[in-house]
Amino acid sequence: MQIIIGQIIREELRRQGRTNEWLADRIHVHPRTVQKIFVKASIDTQQLLAISQALGVDFFQLYSSVFKGS
Secondary structure, eight states: OOOOHHHHHHHHHHHTTOOHHHHHHHHTSOHHHHHHHTTOSSOOHHHHHHHHHHHTOOTHHHHHHHHHHO
16 A cells, blocks of 8 residues: 555645645745645655644554554
């Protein structure tokens, strides 16, 4: 099972009714960087931690569940 983390982050951001600019401000990047994150299949762990904290979602759990399922 492949996880496209960027798509999942974008879906969560939209579900929460937040903007790209809001997330960019919270994780201290340019809004264009947020757009680039949305198309990534993988992401730096520090950046994923910052996004998880900003959105209040443990995105690492997605990877843990795949590992436990194997």
